[in-house]
Amino acid sequence: MEILEEKKNKNIGYKPILEGIPDWPVYQLSKNRKEFLEEVTQKSIEQIRLLRPSRKQLIDELETTVFREQNRLKRNRWRVDPKDEPRFWTRIKNELIELSNKSPEESGKKEEEILHEIVHRYANEIAGNFKPTSYRFAREAIKFWFGRLLNGARVKKFGAIFRSQYALRDKIHIVGKVKMLRKLAKKGTVVMVPTHFSNLDSILIGWVIHSLGLPAFLYGAGLNLFNIGIFAYFMNSLGAYKVDRRKKNLPYLETLKMYSNLALQKGAHSLFFPGGTRSRSGLIEKQLKLGLLSTTIEAQRNLYLGDNSEKTRKIFVVPVTLNYHFVLEAPDLIEDYLQVKGQDRYFPEQDNYGSFQLIKFMFKFFTKGSSISVSIGPGLDVMGNYVDDEGNSLDANNKILEPREYFMTNGVVTIDKQREGEYTRMLATRIVSEYHRINRIFASHLVAFIAFEMWLKKHPKLDLFGFLRLPEEDLEIPYEEFKAEFKKVRKEIYRLKEEGKVYHATHLKGDLDLVIKRGIDNVGIFHLKRPLLKNRKGNIVTQDLNVLYYYHNRLVGYDLEKLI
Amino acid sequence: MTLRSSSDKPVGVIGAGNFGSVIANILARNRKVLLYARDEKVVERILEKRENRGHKMHKNVLPTGDMEYLASQCDIIFPIVPSEHFRNMMKKLSPYLHPYHILIHGTKGFDIKLPKGETIESVNTLSRNEVKTMSEVICEESVVVRVGCLAGPNLSKELSQRQPGATVVASHFNEVIQVGKRLLRNDRFQVYGNNDLVGVEIAGVLKNIIAIASGALNGLGYGENAKGLLISRGAVEMVYLGRALGGNTKAFLGVAGIGDLVTTCNSPMSRNFTVGYRLAKGEKLKHILEDMQEVAEGVNTIRIVKKCADHYKVRPLITDTLYKVLFEGMTVQDALDYLMRYPLNVDIDFI
Numbered sequence: 052m053e054i055l056e057e058k059k060n061k062n063i064g065y066k067p068i069l070e071g072i073p074d075w076p077v078y079q080l081s082k083n084r085k086e087f088l089e090e091v092t093q094k095s096i097e098q099i100r101l102l103r104p105s106r107k108q109l110i111d112e113l114e115t116t117v118f119r120e121q122n123r124l125k126r127n128r129w130r131v132d133p134k135d136e137p138r139f140w141t142r143i144k145n146e147l148i149e150l151s152n153k154s155p156e157e158s159g160k161k162e163e164e165i166l167h168e169i170v171h172r173y174a175n176e177i178a179g180n181f182k183p184t185s186y187r188f189a190r191e192a193i194k195f196w197f198g199r200l201l202n203g204a205r206v207k208k209f210g211a212i213f214r215s216q217y218a219l220r221d222k223i224h225i226v227g228k229v230k231m232l233r234k235l236a237k238k239g240t241v242v243m244v245p246t247h248f249s250n251l252d253s254i255l256i257g258w259v260i261h262s263l264g265l266p267a268f269l270y271g272a273g274l275n276l277f278n279i280g281i282f283a284y285f286m287n288s289l290g291a292y293k294v295d296r297r298k299k300n301l302p303y304l305e306t307l308k309m310y311s312n313l314a315l316q317k318g319a320h321s322l323f324f325p326g327g328t329r330s331r332s333g334l335i336e337k338q339l340k341l342g343l344l345s346t347t348i349e350a351q352r353n354l355y356l357g358d359n360s361e362k363t364r365k366i367f368v369v370p371v372t373l374n375y376h377f378v379l380e381a382p383d384l385i386e387d388y389l390q391v392k393g394q395d396r397y398f399p400e401q402d403n404y405g406s407f408q409l410i411k412f413m414f415k416f417f418t419k420g421s422s423i424s425v426s427i428g429p430g431l432d433v434m435g436n437y438v439d440d441e442g443n444s445l446d447a448n449n450k451i452l453e454p455r456e457y458f459m460t461n462g463v464v465t466i467d468k469q470r471e472g473e474y475t476r477m478l479a480t481r482i483v484s485e486y487h488r489i490n491r492i493f494a495s496h497l498v499a500f501i502a503f504e505m506w507l508k509k510h511p512k513l514d515l516f517g518f519l520r521l522p523e524e525d526l527e528i529p530y531e532e533f534k535a536e537f538k539k540v541r542k543e544i545y546r547l548k549e550e551g552k553v554y555h556a557t558h559l560k561g562d563l564d565l566v567i568k569r570g571i572d573n574v575g576i577f578h579l580k581r582p583l584l585k586n587r588k589g590n591i592v593t594q595d596l597n598v599l600y601y602y603h604n605r606l607v608g609y610d611l612e613k614l615i
Numbered sequence: 616m617t618l619r620s621s622s623d624k625p626v627g628v629i630g631a632g633n634f635g636s637v638i639a640n641i642l643a644r645n646r647k648v649l650l651y652a653r654d655e656k657v658v659e660r661i662l663e664k665r666e667n668r669g670h671k672m673h674k675n676v677l678p679t680g681d682m683e684y685l686a687s688q689c690d691i692i693f694p695i696v697p698s699e700h701f702r703n704m705m706k707k708l709s710p711y712l713h714p715y716h717i718l719i720h721g722t723k724g725f726d727i728k729l730p731k732g733e734t735i736e737s738v739n740t741l742s743r744n745e746v747k748t749m750s751e752v753i754c755e756e757s758v759v760v761r762v763g764c765l766a767g768p769n770l771s772k773e774l775s776q777r778q779p780g781a782t783v784v785a786s787h788f789n790e791v792i793q794v795g796k797r798l799l800r801n802d803r804f805q806v807y808g809n810n811d812l813v814g815v816e817i818a819g820v821l822k823n824i825i826a827i828a829s830g831a832l833n834g835l836g837y838g839e840n841a842k843g844l845l846i847s848r849g850a851v852e853m854v855y856l857g858r859a860l861g862g863n864t865k866a867f868l869g870v871a872g873i874g875d876l877v878t879t880c881n882s883p884m885s886r887n888f889t890v891g892y893r894l895a896k897g898e899k900l901k902h903i904l905e906d907m908q909e910v911a912e913g914v915n916t917i918r919i920v921k922k923c924a925d926h927y928k929v930r931p932l933i934t935d936t937l938y939k940v941l942f943e944g945m946t947v948q949d950a951l952d953y954l955m956r957y958p959l960n961v962d963i964d965f966i
Binding site for chain 1: 624690710713714715755757758760761787788789790
């Protein structure tokens with residue numbers, strides 16, 4: 052399958068920036084887990100009391116929470132949910148009923164006790180449990196087995212499985228501001244915000260962090276991942292904390308945010324997917340979830356508030372894009388997307404891929420050559436300004452500025468939630484534009500984009516859904532026509548790269564026929580129905596228009612469709 | 616919030632034009648004011664005679680020609696300079712600005728950045744990539760993020776006579792709105808807040824188009840029925856254009872929308888109104904503009920907005936027709952006949 056060998060990868064491996072695991076902030080957190088969780092609980096309660104100051108408001112909020120939780124238990128239970136949940140919520144409900152019959156004098160501070168109990172439960176549920184031993188084990192296991200697979204598959208001789216000629220890093224290309232990331236991780240606290248296309252992202256990014264020599268990050272991972280045994284094992288050992296998107300009640304959201312906020316203040320490098328969920332459409336995220344993102348701004352403000360010196364610890368936001376030829380879940384994701392397009396409703400989490408499918412995929416991945424690249428973006432401060440290698444924030448003219456001043460009114464740092472809400476929105480916009488800039492275009496993305504747009508142009512009267520319903524057998528593009536378009540669009544991509552608006556993989560360069568072949572061979576390589584193929588006449592055909600649409604979407608937002 | 620340090624720092628005003636001087640005077644009732652004037656002579660004249668552009672300057676207003684000094688002394692600055700100079704002014708001011716500064720501008724107009732080798736006449740369409748509001752210019756040119764704008768029925772002459780009036784301070788930040796209210800409000804001047812910054816800015820710009828039409832109706836000798844028709848249809852057109860350019864409907868129904876529109880359409884003194892009036896009397900645009908000392912913003916606005924409307928595929932009837940009158944030689948009478956015969960009869964369809 053490999054046609055052009057990627058340029059020899061220069062990633063020679065990086066030395067860890069902190070020597071021993073005991074120095075890692077994430078380890079410090081888990082060592083003092085109990086105290087930390089108590090702090091999270093206390094501060095979350097303070098925050099909730101601020102938002103719901105009166106007794107009545109609080110009781111209303113608690114009743115809503117219980118109602119929603121019981122609803123969730125009825126409608127949408129998961130394997131990971133603790134067994135004692137129904138009993139817990141029934142008891143809380145009864146206590147609340149009892150409470151509402153009593154006057155404030157009789158009940159004392161009962162409602163606060165209930166709140167404490169709920170928040171404490173949530174805090175425990177969210178918190179990760181980083182254990183150095185299992186971290187080391189998981190890390191070695193990933194490295195060892197992946198390495199074996201790789202060598203066994205590549206060098207076709209018996210015994211090759213015991214060699215270590217190829218390493219994982221030959222398959223996964225890490226490009227971009229690696230050195231800067233390593234420096235920033237020493238200077239301050241790093242918040243990594245990757246794009247999210249596949250469940251595999253979580254493990255992949257864990258490996259990336261390790262291989263860059265960075266200490267383990269505090270991970271925000273969707274609780275749904277923990278339904279899958281193999282993921283649950285790795286995620287737990289990597290120290291992931293759990294984000295349950297079914298729970299939208301105020302106590303839960305405040306606890307989750309406080310957990311991330313306090314961990315950041317304590318200097319734990321963190322990672323979460325700001326899109327909130329895998330991109331259903333295959334588009335690069337346009338709208339980010341603001342909840343967890345806002346904790347970076349609040350944590351930075353609190354650090355400024357508590358420390359008047361020049362040396363306040365800074366938080367750096369580092370956008371990362373993950374680029375695949377192939378996304379395992381693509382057919383299901385795009386199905387979801389098309390079903391609900393235009394209606395704003397909740398996606399039911401379906402994970403049709405258990406441990407077995409994943410291992411099978413991994414094996415194919417290593418044997419059949421479909422590389423992945425990870426682009427590390429430049430560091431930003433929490434306001435979205437670029438920073439230099441020393442961590443200084445820069446304005447548009449590369450002049451150093453002091454981000455503390457964004458939080459100042461009349462010469463002092465102040466707390467203003469509304470202002471910080473706006474700042475969060477601004478940061479989200481910056482991250483999205485940075486994603487588009489550091490995105491790395493693969494040949495497979497480009498062939499999918501061009502084929503789809505060409506077919507779409509041939510049916511100008513159909514809307515998207517009408518178009519997608521066309522029988523696949525009727526669609527065929529003569530190869531020469533396709534090649535001409537490809538040449539035109541590739542040229543435009545070169546131009547965009549010159550302007551610093553996007554990147555492309557090195558394999559995009561070179562002989563047109565080879566690049567196109569590489570693209571077609573790799574796009575959605577392991578799907579049962581291939582999104583693009585060449586037929587016997589050498590023309591371009593598709594077996595699955597929906598999935599083609601998914602891969603096409605990766606390049607939406609660069610105005611490339613105007614060329615076709 | 617500490618009031619201690621906020622009350623002894625002066626407030627800055629940049630631009631000692633008509634409106635700038637009036638705003639400086641209003642601010643001076645509550646605080647010390649530093650007023651920046653580009654022209655040294657203006658600074659001296661204000662110092663000596665306490666007078667500028669026919670306004671008697673308040674004793675709290677201190678004129679200066681030094682931008683760096685102004686930026687170092689003031690946390691809150693009101694830039695009030697014509698839109699065609701705004702970007703250059705920001706470029707000069709920018710090196711002295713910090714993220715703690717709050718800027719509330721009082722300029723009604725668009726900034727356009729044309730592709731190389733193009734002129735406003737030669738480009739076919741304009742999009743929001745080329746057309747910016749003043750708050751966007753501030754954010755592009757400086758590190759300041761806490762930005763707001765002033766808009767509303769604010770005729771300088773009436774404000775300086777202390778007649779009752781109101782303005783809108785628009786900003787994404789409640790903090791900025793509060794600051795604006797605290798500084799500007801007095802017993803004769805009401806201040807409203809609005810979070811739709813872009814909507815309010817656009818409303819203030821678009822109303823100049825309708826003002827030209829209002830002058831034209833007046834020049835043809837028509838009365839109040841015609842004006843009522845124009846203002847209400849004009850407001851609808853502003854809503855549509857405003858939405859296409861990134862504002863919300865609400866801003867156009869408020870003080871900065873309808874309020875400003877009614878005032879401008881009824882003030883024969885304004886430059887935009889005069890352009891329309893003289894066009895209706897049969898004069899040529901070129902001739903009228905040669906006669907006027909300052910540019911009527913509305914003429915440029917019509918050109919920009921027409922090209923934006925083409926890009927975003929909206930059909931603003933009044934603007935399009937005025938464009939034909941101004942640049943394609945249609946007479947005002949023909950334009951009116953065309954509009955009166957236009958078969959569109961839905962009153963309101965945007966709420």
